Amino acid sequence: MPKRIIIVTLAIAICWLFVWLMWVRAQMRSGSQIGVTFIGVTNNVVGLLSTSDKALAVFSVTNSTASPFVDRGFYYVETSASVLPYCPLGSAGTLPPHGCRIILTRIPTNAASWRVIVPYSQTTLPSQIVGGVRDALDHTLKRPSFDFDRYGKGAPRSDWVKL
Secondary structure, three states: OHHHHHHHHHHHHHHHHHHHHHHHHHHHHHHHHEEEEEEEEEOOOOEOOEOOOOOEEEEEEEEOOOOOEEEOOOEEEEEOOOEEEEOOEEOOOEEOOOOEEEEEEOOOOOOOOEEEEOOEEEOOHHHHHHHHHHHHHHHHOOOOOOOHHHHOOOOOEOOOEOO
16 A cells, blocks of 8 residues: 555656646747837937947837746847847846837848847746856856857747848
């Protein structure tokens, strides 16, 4: 009889572990439910690009999930020739559940078409733990801060923009 209780308890524990792992995995994939949409072009807002009179692109970032997300503090501009990281312009920070943010980006000068990739991560405890471990490992291994292979792949991206 005690053997049976141990086996049943172990089976239940394994099932709960499996359910938890599936939940964490689903949370990691929910970044695909963040939309990045090109809205238009605006003139430079004072102070963002010093005294430059260059135009900026305006994007809306929307969260269609019930969980908050936080941006990584940078975004990528992808052209047919390259992918370059930039610091955000405009609103940044936490993207609330079912919320929206506006970001301003630089417009590449020598690109026929381009798009923006905005890395976000969930603010849930498991996501923060995994992110903290990855950040510590990257710092220890001296990996680049804006590594596209880590942050860009699978990150929310806009459609291609032609101006």
